[in-house]
Amino acid sequence: MDRLTLFFLHPVSLYQGAAFPFALLFNYLCILDSFPTHARYLFLLAGGGALALAAMGSFAVLVLIPALWTAVLISWRGPRDVHRWAFISQMSWQTLCHLGLHYTEYYLRERPSTRFCITLSSLMLLTQRVTSLSLDIREGKVKAASRGIGERSSLSEHLCEALPYISYLLFFPALLGGPLCSFQKFQARVQGSGTLSPRRALWALSQRGLQILGLECLKVVLGKVVRAGAGLADCQQLECIRVMWSTAVFFKLTYYSCWILDDALLHAAGFGPGFGHSPSEEGYLPDADIWTLETTHRISLFTRKWNQSTARWLRRLVFQHGGTWPLLQTFAFSAWWHGLHPGQVFGFLCWALMVEADYLIHTSAGLFIRSWPMHLLYRALTWAHTQLIIAYIMLAVEARSLSSLWLLCNSCNSVFPLVYCILRFLLGKRKQTFN
Known part of the structure; x- marks a missing residue:
C-alpha cells in the first residue's frame, strides 16, 4: 500500500x-x-x-x-x-x-x-x-x-x-x-x-454517516486480510492477482469514505444539491457513485464516474480544447496535476490507452454479440477484466516509486492491460483497413 x-x-x-x-x-x-x-x-x-x-x-x-x-x-x-x-x-x-x-x-x-x-x-x-x-x-x-x-x-x-x-x-x-x-x-x-429543513438535513447527513460507517468496517476487515497476506514482492504467480485486487479495493474504500465525508460537509454548509443551480449550469455532482463504479464493465464509464467532479473539470479544461489527441492530453495533464511521480506518469498513460481500447472493444463486440446468454457471459468477463485493469492502474498510480512500479510491472498482473493493448492494436488496424 x-x-x-x-x-x-x-x-x-x-x-x-x-x-x-x-x-x-x-x-x-x-x-x-x-x-x-x-x-x-x-x-x-x-x-x-x-x-x-x-x-x-x-x-x-x-x-x-x-x-x-x-x-x-x-x-x-x-x-x-x-x-x-x-x-x-x-x-x-x-x-x-x-x-x-x-x-x-x-x-x-x-x-x-x-x-x-x-x-x-x-x-x-x-x-x-x-x-x-x-x-x-x-x-x-x-x-x-x-x-x-x-x-x-x-x-x-x-x-x-x-x-x-x-x-x-x-x-x-x-x-x-x-x-x-x-x-x-x-x-x-x-x-x-x-x-434545508432540519429534518431533510438530518436525514441526508445520517445517510452519509451510515455509508461512511459501513465503508470503514469493510476497511478494517479488508485491511487485516491485506496485512496478513503476502505483498507483491513475496507473492507467487496467481497469488499476485489476489494481492493486487485486495490492495486496490482497500484504496477504493479509503477514497469512497473520504469523498462521502467531504460531500457531507458541503451538504451541512448548504452547498449540496438543490442550491444555486441555474438551468444553464450543470448540477451538483458528488465524487462517489459507488454502485456504478463497482458494477460497470466499461473502463470508459468507470473513468467518467471516478471522482466525477474532477473528471468533468478535466473534460472542460483540457479534453474539449485538446485538438488532435484530446484523450492523451487529458490524462497527461492529469499526471502533471497529480505531481508527475513515476507511477503516476505510467499509470495515467496506461489508463488513456485502456480507455481507447475499451471504446474499440465494446463497439466491435456490439456488432457480433446477439444472443442474451453470450451477452451475459461477455458482460461478466469484461466486468472482471475491467476491475483487474483498474486495480492495476490504481496500484501503479499509488506506487509512486520506481521499485514498487517495477514489482507491479514484473508480476503476472501485467497480462490484463497487455490483453487490451493487443486488442486495441488489432481492432485499430481492422478499423483502418475497413475505412
Missing part, C-alpha cells in the same frame, strides 16, 4: 469532521436576515483561514499566496487574458511545490510531513477552483469588474470587489476536499436565504 495516500487522508478526515459544527452554524445563520452577505463571505473566509492554519501550519502560506494572486489577476486582467495568466501561474506554483515533495522523497529520502502533504492536496483543489473561475470569466458566465493597473481606487473598494473571489477560493467546506463547486453556485448560496 502506498505510504503517502494513507499518510495524509486520515488526518484530513479528522479536520473535515472538526469543521462540521461551523458548517452547520453557517447554514443556520443564512436563515437570518440580519446576517448580511459580506458577513457570510467573511465567515467562510475566516473559517478557511483557521482550517488552513490548523491543518497545514506554516505551510498554509503556500495556499494563501496563489489565492490572493488570483484575486489580483481577476482585478487587473481582462476576461480574455485572465484564464491564461491564472492557469500558468497556478500550475507553475503547484508544480514547484510538487518538486519540493520530489526533493524530499527521492533526493533526501525522507518521509514528507503530514502538513505538507495536506497542503499539496489543498493546492490541487485550489487549482480546480482557480481555473474553473477563470474559465467562467472568459466564457462570460461570471462578470468580473477588471481595472487597469494605473486606475486608482480606494483600498476598501478593492477589498469589497475581491472578497467574493477570495472567499470562494478559500471557503472552508471545500478547502481540504469535496466535489468542485462552481463560483455561480457558491455566490447564489451565499447571497440566497434558503436552507
Whole structure:
C-alpha cells in the first residue's frame, strides 16, 4: 500500500469532521436576515483561514499566496487574458511545490510531513477552483469588474470587489476536499436565504454517516486480510492477482469514505444539491457513485464516474480544447496535476490507452454479440477484466516509486492491460483497413 495516500487522508478526515459544527452554524445563520452577505463571505473566509492554519501550519502560506494572486489577476486582467495568466501561474506554483515533495522523497529520502502533504492536496483543489473561475470569466458566465493597473481606487473598494473571489477560493467546506463547486453556485448560496429543513438535513447527513460507517468496517476487515497476506514482492504467480485486487479495493474504500465525508460537509454548509443551480449550469455532482463504479464493465464509464467532479473539470479544461489527441492530453495533464511521480506518469498513460481500447472493444463486440446468454457471459468477463485493469492502474498510480512500479510491472498482473493493448492494436488496424 502506498505510504503517502494513507499518510495524509486520515488526518484530513479528522479536520473535515472538526469543521462540521461551523458548517452547520453557517447554514443556520443564512436563515437570518440580519446576517448580511459580506458577513457570510467573511465567515467562510475566516473559517478557511483557521482550517488552513490548523491543518497545514506554516505551510498554509503556500495556499494563501496563489489565492490572493488570483484575486489580483481577476482585478487587473481582462476576461480574455485572465484564464491564461491564472492557469500558468497556478500550475507553475503547484508544480514547484510538487518538486519540493520530489526533493524530499527521492533526493533526501525522507518521509514528507503530514502538513505538507495536506497542503499539496489543498493546492490541487485550489487549482480546480482557480481555473474553473477563470474559465467562467472568459466564457462570460461570471462578470468580473477588471481595472487597469494605473486606475486608482480606494483600498476598501478593492477589498469589497475581491472578497467574493477570495472567499470562494478559500471557503472552508471545500478547502481540504469535496466535489468542485462552481463560483455561480457558491455566490447564489451565499447571497440566497434558503436552507434545508432540519429534518431533510438530518436525514441526508445520517445517510452519509451510515455509508461512511459501513465503508470503514469493510476497511478494517479488508485491511487485516491485506496485512496478513503476502505483498507483491513475496507473492507467487496467481497469488499476485489476489494481492493486487485486495490492495486496490482497500484504496477504493479509503477514497469512497473520504469523498462521502467531504460531500457531507458541503451538504451541512448548504452547498449540496438543490442550491444555486441555474438551468444553464450543470448540477451538483458528488465524487462517489459507488454502485456504478463497482458494477460497470466499461473502463470508459468507470473513468467518467471516478471522482466525477474532477473528471468533468478535466473534460472542460483540457479534453474539449485538446485538438488532435484530446484523450492523451487529458490524462497527461492529469499526471502533471497529480505531481508527475513515476507511477503516476505510467499509470495515467496506461489508463488513456485502456480507455481507447475499451471504446474499440465494446463497439466491435456490439456488432457480433446477439444472443442474451453470450451477452451475459461477455458482460461478466469484461466486468472482471475491467476491475483487474483498474486495480492495476490504481496500484501503479499509488506506487509512486520506481521499485514498487517495477514489482507491479514484473508480476503476472501485467497480462490484463497487455490483453487490451493487443486488442486495441488489432481492432485499430481492422478499423483502418475497413475505412
